[in-house]
Amino acid sequence: MAKIQTGKNNSKKDVIVKKAASLFKSKSYSASSMRELAEFVGVEASSLYNHIGSKSELLQEICFRTGNQFTEQIDKIKNEQRSNIEKIEAVIRFHIQTMAENFDEVYVSNHEWKHMDEPYLSDFLNIRRSYEKSLMLLIETGIEQKEIKPVNPYVAVLTILSAVRGIEFWQRSKKNVTLQVLENDMVNQLLNGIVK
Amino acid sequence: MAKIQTGKNNSKKDVIVKKAASLFKSKSYSASSMRELAEFVGVEASSLYNHIGSKSELLQEICFRTGNQFTEQIDKIKNEQRSNIEKIEAVIRFHIQTMAENFDEVYVSNHEWKHMDEPYLSDFLNIRRSYEKSLMLLIETGIEQKEIKPVNPYVAVLTILSAVRGIEFWQRSKKNVTLQVLENDMVNQLLNGIVK
């Protein structure tokens, strides 16, 4: 009989969620079936239900784990004793690093949140909105304190968050760019531009 | 009997493709059914097949129309007599405008291309790669000619294209930012940064 293989510190549910993130990333949530997931996990579809409640619960799990991770981090950064520019830089770097480490989960959270049911969907959107607000406040304060040009804070947030999301297209290959270069250059372009 | 309503210059297939783009955008390709699309068009599901070949053909239509639009434009810009910075700026502005005008199609093309079958999938990826190469060449030439800082061109392309894609999150509402401000500020941040 097949069995779900758990490493240490991982419940069987954790294993399923991780595999689900990987599957949802490559095939999208709607196009992934529980039978596929089961095969991926190495077990029959119905056996999954001994550990999880439903397919949509998997998506919720993925989205909220990721969402909370980002929220916690920006709350921490907000309260540090540094310039606003430095704080914004820290946010950008955290994004890039988290995305590189937890690729599947972040990707799915960014792309598939739409398919959550209420009330989870609304909760998730609220978390995201409040995150964007926090970043916007950093920019607004930076402008007031003359660290930052008088740009539109909404557009700046949009530009930063979108750019950072884009490392999902980053090709991790030898001939391409390392994470360090990616991180440094992207931070630099977003803060100082590329024009000489 | 219900009928597909075509305006002038639009075939019935065009109408279906446009409605499909709108549906695929809001529900994703896989989660959209032909019955839903049919209802949206105002006709029975099977009637759609008098005008289109299959569901996946709709996706191909959307993705390639968009892809070709961008390719044509960058080819045009490449051959103009302007500085590289100006060319890059023109590319960014075209992206933002096209996205604002043809939101549904661009959105679907960006998000749902994965679900195309071969050989269309490969063709599409080739188109996209060659587009990225063109933009990368503009940046490399700009660096050689000392218009642009010696940044990593791959990262610059990634940053620009990702940022620009992000206007899909732009909330078109009165209290928010206009397209003009969005466009100008984003171009400015990507080229000159926000740090004073």
Place this chain on the structure above:
DNA sequence: TAGCAAAACTAACACTTATTAGTTTTTTAA
């Protein structure tokens, strides 16, 4: 080793899916 709970299994459910076949209605053109 016996008993029990956890976790696997098989089989089935009620629905939904894209698509096709065959038929009827509508529109176009002679």
Place this chain on the structure above:
DNA sequence: TTAAAAAACTAATAAGTGTTAGTTTTGCTA
């Protein structure tokens, strides 16, 4: 007005969906 073509319809197909019920196997603890 009539014949042909276009475009709608109804009905059905075969395959796939998430999930549940009931049963069997496994692994731990007394």
